[in-house]
Amino acid sequence: MSAGTPRWDGLITGISLATLDGAGYGEIPDAALGWQNGRIVYVGPRADLPAPEDTLADQVIEASGWITPGLVDCHTHVVFAGDRAREFEMRLQGESYEAIARAGGGILSTVRAVRAASEDELLAQSLPRAKALVADGVTTLEIKSGYGLDLANERKMLRVARRIGEVLGIEVRTTYLAAHALPPEFSDDADGYIDAVLEWLPMLHGEGLIDAVDAFCEGIGFTPAQTRRVFEAAHTHGLPVKLHADQLSDLGGAGLVAEFDGLSADHVEYTSAESVQAMAGHGTVAVLLPGAFHVLRETKLPPLDAFREHGVPMAVATDCNPGTAPLLSLRQAMQLACTHFRLTPEEALRGATVHAARALGLDDRGVLKVGARADFVLWDIGHPAELGYWLGGRLCLGVFAGGRLIA
Ligand SMILES: N=CN[C@@H](CCC(=O)O)C(=O)O
Numbered sequence: 440m441s442a443g444t445p446r447w448d449g450l451i452t453g454i455s456l457a458t459l460d461g462a463g464y465g466e467i468p469d470a471a472l473g474w475q476n477g478r479i480v481y482v483g484p485r486a487d488l489p490a491p492e493d494t495l496a497d498q499v500i501e502a503s504g505w506i507t508p509g510l511v512d513c514h515t516h517v518v519f520a521g522d523r524a525r526e527f528e529m530r531l532q533g534e535s536y537e538a539i540a541r542a543g544g545g546i547l548s549t550v551r552a553v554r555a556a557s558e559d560e561l562l563a564q565s566l567p568r569a570k571a572l573v574a575d576g577v578t579t580l581e582i583k584s585g586y587g588l589d590l591a592n593e594r595k596m597l598r599v600a601r602r603i604g605e606v607l608g609i610e611v612r613t614t615y616l617a618a619h620a621l622p623p624e625f626s627d628d629a630d631g632y633i634d635a636v637l638e639w640l641p642m643l644h645g646e647g648l649i650d651a652v653d654a655f656c657e658g659i660g661f662t663p664a665q666t667r668r669v670f671e672a673a674h675t676h677g678l679p680v681k682l683h684a685d686q687l688s689d690l691g692g693a694g695l696v697a698e699f700d701g702l703s704a705d706h707v708e709y710t711s712a713e714s715v716q717a718m719a720g721h722g723t724v725a726v727l728l729p730g731a732f733h734v735l736r737e738t739k740l741p742p743l744d745a746f747r748e749h750g751v752p753m754a755v756a757t758d759c760n761p762g763t764a765p766l767l768s769l770r771q772a773m774q775l776a777c778t779h780f781r782l783t784p785e786e787a788l789r790g791a792t793v794h795a796a797r798a799l800g801l802d803d804r805g806v807l808k809v810g811a812r813a814d815f816v817l818w819d820i821g822h823p824a825e826l827g828y829w830l831g832g833r834l835c836l837g838v839f840a841g842g843r844l845i846a
């Protein structure tokens with residue numbers, strides 16, 4: 440390094456890299472990774488470092504294992520109060536998710552718990568879940584509202600989401616999902632409730648609480664016409680959209696969100712061939728949620744081959760929520776995606792990194808390359824395929840976000 444060149448903040452050597460830049464895993468054996476001001480400044484063979492290691496950086500770490508990009512969990516409901524273990528028991532005894540929802544349980548039972556909790560209580564209950572995700576490699580976390588269903592409680596959820604990002608030192612992306620279920624005070628007036636959802640949107644957006652807008656388009660959620668109104672309003676306020684689409688039936692949700700240049704269509708088990716083509720045409724990512732598929736004991740697979748054939752990127756997320764996916768590890772979601780959906784471990788890793796980043800509209804992470812955010816994870820593994828292979832256990836040796844060790 441020439442005189443006057445600033446030293447890097449950090450350099451890690453002795454590791455293998457799965458950069459995901461280019462084909463396959465983008466493997467670099469006996470590699471080095473350097474960062475400065477929160478960004479990657481060197482990715483490559485250790486032998487090609489521009490100067491002796493000890494002169495390059497303030498902090499030089501000699502390690503072993505594999506480094507991948509930090510994981511991006513692009514679909515979670517991690518902010519909630521209480522749990523739904525009793526509902527899980529009822530479902531195991533034969534009650535359906537839809538029947539429980541129609542009887543006022545399901546999402547609405549979590550709404551009651553969230554409304555009863557103070558902001559600090561909600562943070563105290565939600566933070567351990569976010570911490571567990573981070574401890575297994577997550578450096579960017581999407582969190583949805585949708586268990587408040589009135590202005591004060593949607594605001595409370597979104598504020599807690601932002602506070603989680605500050606406490607954990609990760610980037611949290613917030614999604615406004617007030618169109619998740621019909622609250623009791625609007626029973627029989629879904630259109631009136633959508634009016635209210637659209638009234639709250641600019642207020643919460645003005646408070647800096649919303650990065651994207653979502654809805655639950657389903658028989659037990661909202662109709663395509665109501666969803667369209669939500670999307671039109673989001674676009675009016677310059678916000679990107681995503682959708683809980685085609686989870687339990689095909690209402691054309693994935694095609695609808697694509698029509699609005701949506702970031703992602705999520706769940707997508709019942710997505711039609713026509714909707715897949717629309718997604719391909721608009722660059723809409725398919726977010727696979729194998730945790731909900733697994734817990735609900737679903738059998739209808741998403742149209743995986745059609746996504747591959749049309750070049751629709753597939754992301755993988757936990758969908759961490761109290762009803763259908765009490766899942767606290769994105770690596771575990773990757774394993775479920777491989778087992779249930781037959782993703783290759785490489786597809787699952789891309790799904791939890793670069794494609795997940797794209798599902799959030801982020802292009803500065805999810806791969807290890809110069810200029811990207813210094814978000815990366817050191818794993819105690821012999822090959823990156825192990826990340827889609829092990830069930831549980833501890834593989835994560837260190838999680839770095841913006842170049843800072845956070846777990
Ligand atoms: N499908 C709708 N929303 C959540 C589940 C919410 C709940 O049951 O609490 C999901 O993504 O799976």
Ligand SMILES: [Zn+2]
Pocket residue numbers: 514515516683758760
């Ligand atoms: Zn969801």
